[in-house]
Amino acid sequence: MSGCRLAITGISSFWGTELARRLERDPAVDYIAGIDSRPPTAELERTEFIEADIRSPMLARLLPTTGVDTVVHCGILWYPERERSSSALHEINVVGTLQLLAACERIDTVRQVIVRGSAAIYGCEGPSPYFFTEELARRAPLRTRFQRDISELEQYFENFARRRPDLVCCMLRYQPEIGAGLDSPLVRYLTLPVVPVQLGFDPRLQLLHADDATGALAAAVRTPVRGAVNVAPNGSISLSRILRLCGRPAVPVPPPLFGPAIEQLNRRWLGAGGLLGDGIRFLRYGRGVDNRRLREEIGFEPRYDADAAVRDLAAKSRRTRLGPDLHPGTLAARLTGIDG
Amino acid sequence: MTGEAREQTLRAEALADFLRELRRGVEAGLDPLAATQAATESLPTRLRNSVEAIVMRLRGEYHEDEWGFDEQFAEAVLPLFEFLYDFWWRVEARGVRNVPAHGRALLVANHAGSLFPFDATMMTMAIMREHPLPRWPRFMVLDWAFVLPFISSFIRRCGGVPASAHNATRLLAENELVMAFPEGVKGTAKPFSERYRLQRFGRGGFVEIALRSGAPIVPVAVVGSEEIYPKLAESATLARAVGAPFVPITPTFPWLGPLGLVPLPSRWRIEFCEPIDISEHPPAAADDRRVVFDLSEHVRETIQEKVYENLVGRGSTFL
Numbered sequence A: 001m002s003g004c005r006l007a008i009t010g011i012s013s014f015w016g017t018e019l020a021r022r023l024e025r026d027p028a029v030d031y032i033a034g035i036d037s038r039p040p041t042a043e044l045e046r047t048e049f050i051e052a053d054i055r056s057p058m059l060a061r062l063l064p065t066t067g068v069d070t071v072v073h074c075g076i077l078w079y080p081e082r083e084r085s086s087s088a089l090h091e092i093n094v095v096g097t098l099q100l101l102a103a104c105e106r107i108d109t110v111r112q113v114i115v116r117g118s119a120a121i122y123g124c125e126g127p128s129p130y131f132f133t134e135e136l137a138r139r140a141p142l143r144t145r146f147q148r149d150i151s152e153l154e155q156y157f158e159n160f161a162r163r164r165p166d167l168v169c170c171m172l173r174y175q176p177e178i179g180a181g182l183d184s185p186l187v188r189y190l191t192l193p194v195v196p197v198q199l200g201f202d203p204r205l206q207l208l209h210a211d212d213a214t215g216a217l218a219a220a221v222r223t224p225v226r227g228a229v230n231v232a233p234n235g236s237i238s239l240s241r242i243l244r245l246c247g248r249p250a251v252p253v254p255p256p257l258f259g260p261a262i263e264q265l266n267r268r269w270l271g272a273g274g275l276l277g278d279g280i281r282f283l284r285y286g287r288g289v290d291n292r293r294l295r296e297e298i299g300f301e302p303r304y305d306a307d308a309a310v311r312d313l314a315a316k317s318r319r320t321r322l323g324p325d326l327h328p329g330t331l332a333a334r335l336t337g338i339d340g
Numbered sequence B: 001m002t003g004e005a006r007e008q009t010l011r012a013e014a015l016a017d018f019l020r021e022l023r024r025g026v027e028a029g030l031d032p033l034a035a036t037q038a039a040t041e042s043l044p045t046r047l048r049n050s051v052e053a054i055v056m057r058l059r060g061e062y063h064e065d066e067w068g069f070d071e072q073f074a075e076a077v078l079p080l081f082e083f084l085y086d087f088w089w090r091v092e093a094r095g096v097r098n099v100p101a102h103g104r105a106l107l108v109a110n111h112a113g114s115l116f117p118f119d120a121t122m123m124t125m126a127i128m129r130e131h132p133l134p135r136w137p138r139f140m141v142l143d144w145a146f147v148l149p150f151i152s153s154f155i156r157r158c159g160g161v162p163a164s165a166h167n168a169t170r171l172l173a174e175n176e177l178v179m180a181f182p183e184g185v186k187g188t189a190k191p192f193s194e195r196y197r198l199q200r201f202g203r204g205g206f207v208e209i210a211l212r213s214g215a216p217i218v219p220v221a222v223v224g225s226e227e228i229y230p231k232l233a234e235s236a237t238l239a240r241a242v243g244a245p246f247v248p249i250t251p252t253f254p255w256l257g258p259l260g261l262v263p264l265p266s267r268w269r270i271e272f273c274e275p276i277d278i279s280e281h282p283p284a285a286a287d288d289r290r291v292v293f294d295l296s297e298h299v300r301e302t303i304q305e306k307v308y309e310n311l312v313g314r315g316s317t318f319l
Helices: A014-024 A058-066 A086-106 A145-163 A185-190 A210-222 A239-246 A255-270 A277-285 A292-298 A306-320 A328-336 B003-027 B032-042 B045-058 B071-088 B119-130 B143-147 B151-158 B165-173 B205-213 B236-242 B257-261 B283-287 B289-314
Strands: A004-009 A029-036 A047-051 A070-073 A112-118 A168-174 A195-198 A227-231 A250-253 B092-094 B105-109 B138-141 B160-162 B177-180 B217-223 B269-272
Touching: A004 A014, A004 A058, A014 A029, A014 A210, A029 A058, A047 A058, A058 A086, A070 A086, A070 A210, A086 A112, A086 A145, A112 A145, A112 A210, A145 A168, A168 A210, A185 A239, A185 A255, A185 A277, A185 A306, A195 A239, A195 A255, A195 A277, A210 A227, A210 A292, A227 A292, A239 A250, A239 A306, A250 A255, A255 A277, B003 B032, B032 B045, B071 B119, B071 B151, B092 B119, B105 B119, B105 B205, B105 B289, B119 B138, B119 B177, B119 B217, B119 B269, B138 B143, B138 B165, B143 B151, B143 B160, B151 B160, B160 B165, B165 B177, B165 B205, B205 B217, B205 B283, B205 B289, B217 B289, B269 B289, B283 B289
Parallel strands: A004 A029, A004 A070, A029 A047, A070 A112, A112 A168, A168 A227, A195 A250, B092 B269, B105 B177, B105 B217, B138 B160, B138 B177
Antiparallel strands: B217 B269
16 A cells, blocks of 8 residues: 555544554555544644534535545544534534545545444344344444434445445444543543442443554554454453452442433543443443454454453553552541641 | 360461451551452461452452353352252253263253243253363353343353354354253243143254354253242233243242242253264255254254153152
């Protein structure tokens, strides 16, 4: 892939910036255009920033001028942020993807389109298969708004791929990512001093290490593969073991109170946005996917398995531990208010 | 001083040492788990080992495979099932050597025990206790169990997975021993008057799975499981209320409340039959309905025959 010209949407998101950083170091990449409605917060060396809202038809006029052959869509949002409410999420995810695909139709040079999607399309059900393969999407009822959005945009993408068989269209279905440097609701949740869990449930999870998340995306750019590909670590790990490895005490909460409890905790204590609606089911039933297509066809071997990804997070977030100080001297001092 | 009194003093001293060490550790700024670990030095070996095992567990330092099976946990709950196996149901297992010691195999058994089917657990016990090379089997469990709190994670840690062709195929590909109950809910939900009459074996899906993965099928006949919760009737209203496939009414449930969950102490017999070699059929035969139905019927007949044989051989139901 010499002389590769790339366009990355959602460049100012964490994943867009990380991908651009990694590909900037690749001599085979000639040119990178970064598209977003706000400039990236981190310094990028040779990425040309194009300010455009992916929901607007402007994109269809701007994109062809870049002459790119690869389009990577990193603009899909998993959870509401400060300036992006949950209703804007649908707009950005579904309408944004639709506009991007329409723009891709007008570029003659484009050869491959990669979308950084989500494994949420499989849903989170108690009795579902332990390792979803790619063809098992949409078997479960679409229960949450995010799940419906993902399903809808995948449908548009499949139609696009069918109409343009000359293009290599790849949908990457990501399991949730974790990493010490990552600021996401899930990481914030796992590093709470005391973590509420749903009483009686212990989900099986696959959490992808942030390095592998970027690595898999870069590998998909280098090795074009058609169709959907699951991106997940090998193995799986239960939430109870995750919390034990992280040294965080779990507080079981009756399941109906879990959502409100998380909402309150996030707003009052951490000043963070709520977990998305998916999170509640995810933290009750969990989800596992099969990553054989990623390893065998794209040829990307995740460096961290489910266990190692959590251990890495645990090792790097240990210092923020707020466990009870059991030293009798300091305890007495704290209770009496006298500094010894 | 008698030997017993002496031993007690020693134990008390060890405990005092342990607590002293624990305090020292905490005062030195170790976290509670690390302090406990350091203090175990002063305990007698056996106690030290168990305290250390608990500390490792609380730290998350234990193995869990990708299916969520936790061998340590399964071993910890084993005594409970040993009690049921030895004293409550007095299980007599035969032909355990027919279970392959290595490689993939599909154990297929009749299914009964309306409220909580214990047949998979007792088959596991038979393999773990009586097989010369014991191994943990994985068992297919009714989907519905996996939406339940507590029960779902308990089953998963013991090696249960939701019954689905995907799970079974993948487990067999990993050379595991898989237990399946093709009767499914039809087997557990049948009334007491129809006990030991095998129901339809689904659509023969288990044969397809075995053919595709090239796993031998080991038919297993379980006798005694029908009498643990005799199903006299069922309550459609209750079933709708909790979303269960069915809710049985037994002589004790729901009349006695939680006491009604105590199974009756019937006498059990489990017979593992000779493996059925299906290697003569190519994997593509899984698409041939005739082959699939023939094999499925053959397995069903084998189990039915053995069930009747063991029913006669068992003699009295409860004594």
